[in-house]
Structures are given as C-alpha cells and as structure tokens.
Amino acid sequence: MIAIVGGGLAGLACALELHRSGAEFVLLEAAPVVGGRQRTSRKDGFILDHGFQVVLSSYGAVASVCDIASLRPCWFESGALLHDGRRLTHLVSPFQNPVSALFSPAFSIGDKFRLARLGAELLFTPCKKLLARCASTADFSTRAFLKQRGFSESFFSRFAQPFFGGVLLDNELATSAGLFLYYLKKFLTGRAWIPAAGIQALPEALATRLPSTLLRLKTRVAAISHDRNGVVLENGETIRADQIILALDAPSLARLLCLPTPPPARGVSVVYFKTQTSLYEDPCIVLPEGQSRRVRHFVQITNVARGFAPEGWHLISATILDDGGLSTEQLANEAAREISGVFPRAAGALEHLETIQVPYAVPGQAPGFAARNAFPDLPQNVYACGDWERGASIQAALRSGIETAKRVLCG
Ligand SMILES: Cc1cc2nc3c(=O)[nH]c(=O)nc-3n(C[C@H](O)[C@H](O)[C@H](O)COP(=O)(O)OP(=O)(O)OC[C@H]3O[C@@H](n4cnc5c(N)ncnc54)[C@H](O)[C@@H]3O)c2cc1C
Structure with missing residues (x-):
C-alpha cells in the first residue's frame, strides 16, 4: 500500500502513474477539492482563477495525463500589447510571425537581433540542459544574463520585466537565468491556453481518471507515524502504508518533516474588475x-x-506582485487608475x-537553486515530489509526480 499526501498536480500525476501500473494506493488531500495552487472560484457568474495561470502547448506532460x-x-x-506610458505597440512572437516581428517598433534593431540569436540557440538546446543550468554554480540571475547578452535597458523595462516578471512572479528578475531560458523556450515553441472552465479544471480532469474511492479529500496528514509504517491524520487515525509519497508544496513539506522553513517564496495578488466597456479586442495580455x-x-x-463572464460583461484580471501593504480598496483603486492610464475608456468603467x-x-528560485536538495x-x-524540485x-x-511514482514502483 502506498500513501500519497497532497492532491495538487504532482500528487495527482503520481496517483495516475501508480493507477496505470495497478499499484495499490490512497491519495490524502487536506482541502475539500483537488488542485492545490490551481484553484478557481465563481462569483456572480464570473470565473476567477486564483492567480493568472496559463498552460503552454509545449508542456508535453499535460497531454500524457489528460485529454x-x-x-x-x-x-x-x-x-502582447506593450504600453510605454504613451502608446500601445502590438508585439507578435517572432516565431509565429517573423516578418511582422522584424518590422515591429517594440524593440531596437540590436535587441531584435539579440533576441533572434537567443531564440535560435534555445531551439537547439534541450530543456534538460537549460534546467541543468539551474543546478549549476555558473547560473546567475535573469537580469544579469540579459545584461551580459547586451540587451538594452529599454528591452528590459518594456518587455523582459513586465512579461517575465509576471511569469516568474519576480519584479527584479533575480530568478535563475536557467529557469528564465527554459520558460523562454517553452513560450517560443508553444502557445498559451486556459481551460474554458478555469485553471482548476486541469487537476479535476486528472482526478476524474482515478477511482473516487482512492481519493480522500478533507484529510490532512499531521505526521509520519513513528515506526514509519504510515501516516497519522489530524483526527488521530493512522493510515498504514509501506511507502509514503509527500506530494506537497515546500512549506507544507518542511512542516511535516519538522525541517526549517524553506527560503523565501513569491506571492501574488490578482485584482478582478468587471466592466461593460470592452478595453481592447486582442486575445493577449497588456504589459x-x-x-x-x-x-x-x-x-x-x-x-x-x-x-469567464456573464453575457454583456468583460472580466479584467490585474496581476500585482507587490501590494505595498495597501488595503484591498486602495489596491483596487490604484490598479484601476493604472489600467485607465493605458486605456482611458476604462476610467469610471471598472x-x-x-x-x-x-x-x-x-518557491524562491534564486540562481543555482536546483543544486541544493531542499x-x-x-x-x-x-x-517527496512537487514543483519545488525543478522550477515551479x-x-x-x-x-515530478510521474517520475516519483516510477521510482517508487522500481523500489
Ligand atoms: C498564482 C500562480 C500563478 C502560476 N502561474 C503558472 C503558469 O502560468 N504556468 C505554469 O506552468 N505554472 C504556474 N504556476 C505554478 C503551478 O501552478 C504550480 O507549480 C503547481 O500547481 C504546483 O503543484 P504541486 O502539486 O507541486 O503543489 P500544490 O499545488 O501546492 O499541491 C500541494 C497539495 O498538498 C496539499 N497539502 C498540503 N499539506 C497537506 C497535508 N498536511 N495533508 C494533506 N494534504 C496537504 C495542499 O492542499 C495541496 O493540494 C502558478 C502558480 C500560482 C500560485
């Protein structure tokens, strides 16, 4: 018997792999729903993801676990639509539309050349090699990498910081350059999508492939039993298991193992506005x-x-990395003011x-983060498995979930 603790993507993928091989297991999840950090709620007919999250078509693992x-x-x-404080520029991916990208006024000729060269290099570099960099002492920050490659300050502030700041949830781009390059490759070679019912539909799709009797929701594990033959639940019940897979976020994992709290993590706030005034037509983000x-x-x-919105309404999602300690109301006012600075018709309409x-x-993903076994x-x-292993x-x-299941099955 195998006990999987945690029903986020890692735990669910692990469970699916065990299920395919016929292993006996149970998945224990503290929350009343599966999905962990992939959460969606509903309000007044609007669909609200807990943080702006996208799936990339270049994520090969997704197709292996769901339809x-x-x-x-x-x-x-x-x-993306780039706003420089005065005007909007439409930036298209150079890999989808090279001609349009070449003539785009978004970047200088020098930055276009540097980006094209970097993109070409990435196309021929396996993801494994890029991720290996995250575990190397030669890794440095994304900001330092862009500087070393000669990108201009304008490229940094117009594109790299707003776009990858939002992807890495890191305003300073102090995150590992290896991880940045991995993401850049995934974005250049894939397209972003979201499930029509919100991001939580993804983990739910994995869960529907598992027999519901093997999923125990609202079941928080409080400890690994002293003889290590199972886990102890919050209510005192012990679940016997020969092997225990902790598919947890890093802080929960540290708590359960009585280890020090892991290095600082990154948080985010998302402010949602509804409006009957459409701000723009394109299916892309504004930077x-x-x-x-x-x-x-x-x-x-x-x-x-x-x-994501009832008939006649539009839904705007604004991602905020540093809330500056503002109240919810102040934050919403500031976000509405900044959005109206880009689209004046938003003033009073949000x-x-x-x-x-x-x-x-x-998790915090400083240069070389993968070298330290957390x-x-x-x-x-x-x-143990989860997104803390190799870059969230x-x-x-x-x-991480699939490979851990394979390791367990191999004994
Ligand atoms: C705001 C935000 C935006 C993101 N954007 C993107 C994006 O655009 N693209 C992308 O690829 N990734 C994105 N990510 C990252 C991605 O969502 C995560 O890497 C992934 O969901 C992590 O899955 P996990 O299973 O490792 O961890 P988790 O989802 O954290 O799962 C851990 C589970 O363990 C459970 N648990 C904890 N303690 C216990 C206990 N004691 N007993 C039982 N159960 C317990 C938790 O309830 C949770 O369900 C984003 C994440 C966030 C939060």
Missing part, C-alpha cells in the same frame, strides 16, 4: 512599462475565454469584483 480537448482550451495569441507600477500585467480575460491574494505562489535525508520509505510550473509538477 486536452475535453478542457475546451481557450487560446491566447502569442504576443505596462515601468518598475514603479503596481500592476505587472493585466488581461481582458474574456477576449480569450468568453465564458467595477471592482474581487481581490485574491496568494501568499505562497511559487529535502535531503528522507526516511527510507518516504519520497505545471510541467515541472506533473513530471
């Missing part, structure tokens, strides 16, 4: 330039997924719908 078509993917355009901005990026999400705070979104010396029959992403969480 993508059944999630009714809503596709983003591979590009406002400037470090001092509160809103890192925003998107009229209904341009991509019409079903109604604050909800603010969702995600204090733990992704959880060494696990007891012999205890395994949907792909990383799924792969």
Whole structure:
C-alpha cells in the first residue's frame, strides 16, 4: 500500500502513474477539492482563477495525463500589447510571425537581433540542459544574463520585466537565468491556453481518471507515524502504508518533516474588475512599462475565454506582485487608475469584483537553486515530489509526480 499526501498536480500525476501500473494506493488531500495552487472560484457568474495561470502547448506532460480537448482550451495569441506610458505597440512572437516581428517598433534593431540569436540557440538546446543550468554554480540571475547578452535597458523595462516578471512572479528578475531560458523556450515553441472552465479544471480532469474511492479529500496528514509504517491524520487515525509519497508544496513539506522553513517564496495578488466597456479586442495580455507600477500585467480575460463572464460583461484580471501593504480598496483603486492610464475608456468603467491574494505562489528560485536538495535525508520509505524540485510550473509538477511514482514502483 502506498500513501500519497497532497492532491495538487504532482500528487495527482503520481496517483495516475501508480493507477496505470495497478499499484495499490490512497491519495490524502487536506482541502475539500483537488488542485492545490490551481484553484478557481465563481462569483456572480464570473470565473476567477486564483492567480493568472496559463498552460503552454509545449508542456508535453499535460497531454500524457489528460485529454486536452475535453478542457475546451481557450487560446491566447502569442504576443502582447506593450504600453510605454504613451502608446500601445502590438508585439507578435517572432516565431509565429517573423516578418511582422522584424518590422515591429517594440524593440531596437540590436535587441531584435539579440533576441533572434537567443531564440535560435534555445531551439537547439534541450530543456534538460537549460534546467541543468539551474543546478549549476555558473547560473546567475535573469537580469544579469540579459545584461551580459547586451540587451538594452529599454528591452528590459518594456518587455523582459513586465512579461517575465509576471511569469516568474519576480519584479527584479533575480530568478535563475536557467529557469528564465527554459520558460523562454517553452513560450517560443508553444502557445498559451486556459481551460474554458478555469485553471482548476486541469487537476479535476486528472482526478476524474482515478477511482473516487482512492481519493480522500478533507484529510490532512499531521505526521509520519513513528515506526514509519504510515501516516497519522489530524483526527488521530493512522493510515498504514509501506511507502509514503509527500506530494506537497515546500512549506507544507518542511512542516511535516519538522525541517526549517524553506527560503523565501513569491506571492501574488490578482485584482478582478468587471466592466461593460470592452478595453481592447486582442486575445493577449497588456504589459505596462515601468518598475514603479503596481500592476505587472493585466488581461481582458474574456477576449480569450468568453465564458469567464456573464453575457454583456468583460472580466479584467490585474496581476500585482507587490501590494505595498495597501488595503484591498486602495489596491483596487490604484490598479484601476493604472489600467485607465493605458486605456482611458476604462476610467469610471471598472467595477471592482474581487481581490485574491496568494501568499505562497511559487518557491524562491534564486540562481543555482536546483543544486541544493531542499529535502535531503528522507526516511527510507518516504519520497517527496512537487514543483519545488525543478522550477515551479505545471510541467515541472506533473513530471515530478510521474517520475516519483516510477521510482517508487522500481523500489
Ligand atoms: C498564482 C500562480 C500563478 C502560476 N502561474 C503558472 C503558469 O502560468 N504556468 C505554469 O506552468 N505554472 C504556474 N504556476 C505554478 C503551478 O501552478 C504550480 O507549480 C503547481 O500547481 C504546483 O503543484 P504541486 O502539486 O507541486 O503543489 P500544490 O499545488 O501546492 O499541491 C500541494 C497539495 O498538498 C496539499 N497539502 C498540503 N499539506 C497537506 C497535508 N498536511 N495533508 C494533506 N494534504 C496537504 C495542499 O492542499 C495541496 O493540494 C502558478 C502558480 C500560482 C500560485
């Protein structure tokens, strides 16, 4: 018998792999629903993801664990609207439309050349090699990497910081350059989509492939039993298990193993507005330039997924990395002001719908982060997996779960 603790993507992918091989297991999840950090709620007919999250078509693991078509993917355009404080420029991916990208006024000729060269290099570099860099002492920060490659300050502030700041949830781009390059490759070679019913539909799709009797929700594990032959639940019940797989986020894992709290993580707030005034038509995000901005990026999400709002309404999601300690109301006012700075017709037309705070979104991923085994010396029959292993992403969480199941099956 195997006990999997945690029903996020890693735990679910692990469970699916064990189920395919006929192993006997039970999955124990503390929350009343599966999905962990992939959470969606509903309010007044609007669909609200807990943080702006997208799946990339270049994430190979997704197709191996679910039927993508059944999630009714809503596709983003591979590009963005850049706002430099005065005007909007439409940036298209150089890999989708090289001619348009060549003539785009978004970047200088020099930056276009540097980006094209970097993109070409990445096409021929396996993801494994890029991720290996995250474990190397030669890894440095994304900001330092872009500087070393000669990218201009304008490229940094107009594109790299708003776009990758939002992806890595890191305003300073102090995150590992290896991880940045991995993501850049995934974005260049894939397209972003979201499930029509919200991001939580993805983990739910995995769960529907598992017998419901093997999923125990509202079941928090309080400890690994002293003789290590199982886990002890919050209510005192012991579940016997020969092997224990801890498919947990890094802070929960540290708590359960009585280890020190892991290095600082990154959080995010998302402010949702409803409006009957459409701000723009394109199915892509808007990247406002400037470090001092509160809103890192925003998107009229209904341009991509019409079903996220009731008929006649549009839904705007604004991602905020640093809330500056502002109250929910102040934050919403500031976000509305910044969005109106980009689209003047938004002034007075945005109604604050909800603010969702995600204090733990992704682990801190400083240069060389993967070199340090965050959880060494696990007891012999205890395994751990999750997105903290190799760089937080949907792909990383799924792969970590699948590979851990294979290790357990190999004994
Ligand atoms: C705001 C935000 C935006 C993101 N954007 C993207 C994106 O655009 N693209 C992308 O690829 N990735 C993105 N990610 C990252 C991605 O969502 C995560 O990497 C992935 O969901 C992590 O899955 P996991 O299974 O490793 O961890 P989790 O989802 O954290 O799962 C851990 C599970 O363990 C459960 N648990 C904890 N303690 C216990 C206990 N004691 N007993 C039982 N159960 C317990 C929790 O309830 C949870 O369900 C984003 C994440 C966030 C939060």
